[in-house]
Amino acid sequence: MHRGVARQNSDIDYPSRKHSGAGRPGGAAGEVMSYSDIVGHHSMVFDRVRNAAYAKAMENIITSESRVMDLGAGLGILGLMAAKLGAAEVHLVEPAIPENLTAELARHNGLEQVTCHEATGEALNPDIEVDVILSVFTGNFLLTEDLLPSLFRARDKFLAPGGKLIPDRARMVVVPVSAPDEYNKQVKRWDEASAYFTEKQLPPVDFGPIGAFARNTVYYNAADAFAAKPLANERILEELDLYTATEAACDARVDAVITEGGVCHGWLGWFDARMGEDWLSTGPQAPATHWSLAFMPLAQPIEVKRGDNISLELKRPELGEWTWSTRCNLPGATPSQRQSTFLSRPFSPADIQKRSQNYQPTLNNRGEALQWLLANMTGELNAGQLARMLQENFTGQFPSLRDAENFVRKQCEDLS
């Protein structure tokens, strides 16, 4: 039902992403990739630009006395580099990869000072104290993936007084751009679908109503894929001091003065992170890394000329929706446009009700099947018995025994 994508790039040949990417592996039944799929770590392990930035910062900080934690270590590339640089003690903390594998990698490298923890920082023994925490908890547009709150918790729990974080500061950066090709494909094509289908000699279905969803979507993509032309100097929207921050959210506004006229189709966003003395940029002018740029489209493109003013207000609470508001005071242009990812997905009235704090839920058929299963995961019945009973009692949910077996196996993996 789907086709992958590819991109050639100097140092990161096959950038890939959780659940995807070119050369994307399809390991597990169901073919949905997760961090526990080893090959998905390829793009991170072989992201030279990223690794060089971390390594340089480590070289300046790590001594033979250093106790180091690699938080969310994946295959442990950063922590193993720290150990190769001579750190006294290295803790790889990673819930999705079994510690017998990371331990094998440490042994294979002859690094006896490495300890592997198959756990999140939240679940880890609080007696550990370290001098350096390495983390890659910066999502594409910094807050994406909501990983930073776990870094803050680990910092408060494990970092010795005077200890160092790599990275220790992070910025969200934006610039207004002209990106006609991307905009036409991702947004306008929905408006003009029936003409597109007619041209392709297909029955001309009109998808006009979808345009509103497309305008409220944040698109993540590699720098060169957007072919976006900056119309102003980049602006720092938000800067987090990772030593002191307690929340990973954004509620900020920037004003931009147009330096190059053209049609503004939206905003490009990315993050820069400080590693030691240097900043690693993931912006369009910097060498490519495995991170993506974020493109936040306007509902209606705005024609701008040199010297015009345009502003962006961006809100994004922790674990919440992205809302971007663009304001200008230009002839012929909508003075204020507001987009939100909340409007990027279709919700039925029932869906909206279910998102309310006042919603009083009762279980549907699937919920009842799961409740039955959890109630019977008491150590007495085995997985095969549970699957057979589940299929007998909830045939509508599990048309075949294999469906029930897969469901039971998944719950065993997650919840036992």
Place this chain on the structure above:
Amino acid sequence: MHRGVARQNSDIDYPSRKHSGAGRPGGAAGEVMSYSDIVGHHSMVFDRVRNAAYAKAMENIITSESRVMDLGAGLGILGLMAAKLGAAEVHLVEPAIPENLTAELARHNGLEQVTCHEATGEALNPDIEVDVILSVFTGNFLLTEDLLPSLFRARDKFLAPGGKLIPDRARMVVVPVSAPDEYNKQVKRWDEASAYFTEKQLPPVDFGPIGAFARNTVYYNAADAFAAKPLANERILEELDLYTATEAACDARVDAVITEGGVCHGWLGWFDARMGEDWLSTGPQAPATHWSLAFMPLAQPIEVKRGDNISLELKRPELGEWTWSTRCNLPGATPSQRQSTFLSRPFSPADIQKRSQNYQPTLNNRGEALQWLLANMTGELNAGQLARMLQENFTGQFPSLRDAENFVRKQCEDLS
């Protein structure tokens, strides 16, 4: 933490995949895309090659009497085309998109004969009878995603005697290929990581043990991205008659005679599907669609010359793992190599135990939290109250109230 990818292509500008792709949207909190993210349907709605094949088959079958079901309709492109072609009655069956949206699209197109069902075929009223079932339940390598069993159930339940399926036959096709660049990047680079890091002036971490996982991974990618050179004529591995099939599995063997010498790095696999009289191919020689090719690597590449024989045995039970065995009788080559996606992921001894039918599960902390929540989704407490109580009772699982609120909201969406 991740970077997207891009690929230019004639008719499908931004092929994307569930949970990914270039120009990949990142809508929902957590930024994991699903079918309910509208923009993820872009690559399917605007896949001209695919749509033209379905449209041609429909033109030859659909009359003003036809009752049509579009099973797993997504935004309804195929069903709406059928209605535009004059079908008497069209049922869009789609669980992930709210029917108020698909109904709006039907109204917007003035198609009064369209009925929208926010449901799976399994959950749908069995009184519906149709003359044609349209479906796109063919995953990248046919069985990928395990969608076909749902087609078989819907066929048995809804298709009138003498009714038609589009597609009605599907083949799995394979060819041995030389793909040195892909193989070096995806497989050999793990073997040679420490040399790679040394060359990049980074601490030389050795990732040798990961090579075994990489060799047991199926890679999905666009045709041109593999730059794979076929070494033999393509061979049909398995052919399913969708009118009569009851199982979507593969257990088949093909022998290939090498037509072009070179180094064989593995097998390329794809599917062809019959729509009416014509076959739509998703193979490397056919025009690109939104589907991906599958690359199944060998553990050790084999040097072959014209006239040599090489065979593939492929097993893949429903909802199961892919196992590919390559045999040859050539000087200097390993006579038999067997790979399996079961070996593509690291499992701890505990994980392996959890996959056994004899495993007797008891709930972990997360399981207990979920059990508590399900037991309290009785219609008396609201989502806000449930989140507060959950956070108080299971602090380790939900460090902040927001974590608990998100967890409750997700369970409300899925299970109520």
